[in-house]
Amino acid sequence: MPYVKPTDLVTRMIDAGESKVLMSTRDTLIRSFMGGAILALAAAFAVTVSVQTGQPLAGAILFPVGFVLLYLMGFDLLTGVFTLAPLAWLDKRPGVTFPGVLRNWGLVFCGNFAGAFLVAVLMAIYFTYGFATEPSAVGQAIGEIGEGRTVGYADYGAAGMLTLFVRGVLCNWMVSTGVVAAMMSDSVIGKVVGMWMPIMLFFYMGFEHSIVNMFLFPSGLMLGGDFTIGDYLLWNEIPTVVGNLVGGLTFVGLTLYATHGRTAPKRRGVVAAEPELVGTARR
Secondary structure, three states: OOEEOHHHHHHHHHHHHHHOOOOOOHHHHHHHHHHHHHHHHHHHHHHHHHHHHHHHHHHHHHHHHHHHHHHOOOOHHHHHHHHHHHHHHHHOOOOHHHHHHHHHHHHHHHHHHHHHHHHHHHHHHHHHEEEOOOOOOHHHHHHHHHHHHHHHHHHOOOOHHHHHHHHHHHHHHHHHHHHHHHHHEEOHHHHHHHHHOOOHHHHOOOOOOHHHHHHHHHHHHHHOOOOOOOHHHHHHHHHHHHHHHHHHHHHHHHHHHHHOOOOOOOOOOOOOHHHHHHHHHHH
């Protein structure tokens, strides 16, 4: 599995960020729509596995299949462009502006939400036979997730909001590590292995991913979860988006860029003393 050195890796990250910022509106929306939809299907799959086996670890081990597929097909997630797009602006790539970065983030957010929401509607129909019956055990579990991760945070007030934000930071630290790890190899197997590990970690630990939540919470509302749209936005989606931005950009994008893309000057070595001077000093 060919390995890409960190300096070359950062160049690839900047190139990817430039490509995403300069991409047409149509392509950005299509790619982000499909990214949100596939990740939502993977989340539904992982919850189903966790509920039916009673083993949350099994769901976490299998969840990365969606992330791997969408990135191998060149689709986009907001969490990834949070990390990559600003690097092209910092590197002063031609045509890349800060408003262009914000435009990319906004379009990807909209596309991800549309894709995830469509899957939320389809899965709600699936879990209830077209809303003709009570939700299945998996559907009930999704509704409970929505309650626990909205009003559950609200019960703790400011401490709950801080916890939610930190979980968002930790999430995209791992997710963006997965995005970058895919660029460390030129083989499919290498890319899959690199992505799989950090994505499995974030899902099992219960960190907050803004795109996964675009599926879980709308579907949770449709499946009887006892929370509101306002609860979802205030006590999950908005703080999670901010946390994802901080986590991915700070701990992955900027750190790699600072130390491998814009390295500091090397320290000057200590000049060895002349042997005869050393001998004189000893005498």
